[in-house]
Amino acid sequence: MRCRLRARFDEWSGEMGLLDRQGVFLPYLHLLGASYDEPPGYSFEERVSAASRDDVLGIGFDADEFDKLLESNSVEDLRGILDQYGVTIGELQILFAWHFGGDYQKMAREREEHMYDLCDLFGIPRIKTVIMTPTELPGPDLLVERFAGVCDRAAARGISVAMEPQSVNPGFDYADTVDMLLAANRPNGGLVVDAWHFFRDPDAFTQIDRLPAASIFNLELRDAAAEPKGSRLDDCLHHNLMPGEGDFDLVRLIRTLDAKGVDIPISAEVLSADLRAHTAAENVARTVDSVAVLMDAARAR
Numbered sequence: 001m002r003c004r005l006r007a008r009f010d011e012w013s014g015e016m017g018l019l020d021r022q023g024v025f026l027p028y029l030h031l032l033g034a035s036y037d038e039p040p041g042y043s044f045e046e047r048v049s050a051a052s053r054d055d056v057l058g059i060g061f062d063a064d065e066f067d068k069l070l071e072s073n074s075v076e077d078l079r080g081i082l083d084q085y086g087v088t089i090g091e092l093q094i095l096f097a098w099h100f101g102g103d104y105q106k107m108a109r110e111r112e113e114h115m116y117d118l119c120d121l122f123g124i125p126r127i128k129t130v131i132m133t134p135t136e137l138p139g140p141d142l143l144v145e146r147f148a149g150v151c152d153r154a155a156a157r158g159i160s161v162a163m164e165p166q167s168v169n170p171g172f173d174y175a176d177t178v179d180m181l182l183a184a185n186r187p188n189g190g191l192v193v194d195a196w197h198f199f200r201d202p203d204a205f206t207q208i209d210r211l212p213a214a215s216i217f218n219l220e221l222r223d224a225a226a227e228p229k230g231s232r233l234d235d236c237l238h239h240n241l242m243p244g245e246g247d248f249d250l251v252r253l254i255r256t257l258d259a260k261g262v263d264i265p266i267s268a269e270v271l272s273a274d275l276r277a278h279t280a281a282e283n284v285a286r287t288v289d290s291v292a293v294l295m296d297a298a299r300a301r
Contacts, residue, residue, distance in 0.1 A: 017263055018254060023055045023265070025058050025090060025091075026051060026058070028065075030267075031280060033046075033280060034276060036237065041276055048081050056284060059088075061089050061091070063092055063115050066118050091218075092124045092127050094129065095115060095161075112153065124159075126162055127154065128164060134169065143180060150189075154188060160189070162190055163177055165197055189215075191211060191215055191218075193216060196222050199224075216257065219254070219264060222243060223248050224241055237271050240270045241270070243290050
């Protein structure tokens with residue numbers, strides 16, 4: 001099961017180029033049908049069914065929701081739904097607290113190992129991680145040591161670790177993230193470029209220039225107005241626009257990564273109250289169409 005599910009993701013590592021990529025990967029929050037702090041708006045099967053189109057490369061999922069689903073479903077039940085629709089889960093979120101010390105280390109390690117177990121059960125090749133509390137970071141050397149430890153433990157299970165900088169609570173930005181990735185120097189540890197956080201960062205283009213192409217693991221497209229609508233958190237979680245419909249220069253970002261030699265699947269993570277009002281199938285159709293138009297614009301420039 002695990003090898004079969006991973007096959008489509010292994011095919012992404014060919015010598016193509018970002019502008020040659022077709023289709024879109026849908027991270028967990030994009031196809032949730034709700035905000036992160038609400039119950040899912042779509043059932044598991046609704047999401048998997050909606051993602052069964054040929055132009056969808058796979059979906060992301062969440063460790064906590066897996067735990068809830070497994071209270072009333074077996075692993076075989078959920079894998080059967082994935083098999084029925086031919087859908088791959090390519091990413092599991094989200095690893096917290098690995099950078100803390102003290103009692104948090106035990107909690108974080110238990111969650112980490114549990115996420116690796118879920119990856120084994122469902123053939124998931126990657127976990128996503130963030131630092132949400134930058135005011136409580138250890139010194140840079142210890143931070144690098146702890147991140148490298150996560151990467152090494154993940155590598156032993158055949159899993160990669162994708163780090164996403166957050167611009168909602170500035171304090172550990174793209175510069176800090178790139179510093180950590182370069183110092184840790186782990187081939188299975190890399191960067192998630194989320195367009196909302198990228199364009200809210202003061203110096204993100206300069207920072208991605210410092211990374212080798214192989215260290216950029218994911219590009220999550222979304223758009224927004226130049227100035228946040230409401231608070232930064234509200235804008236991030238509820239007021240996104242479809243790629244190409246806002247003020248972010250997504251074409252420049254795509255072409256910059258392509259020129260750098262980045263060869264990864266295109267993702268879309270549009271967090272929008274308007275989008276959540278649609279069915280899962282309508283969500284996917286709108287997303288696929290928007291990404292296709294944007295990629296055509298990037299190729300034409």
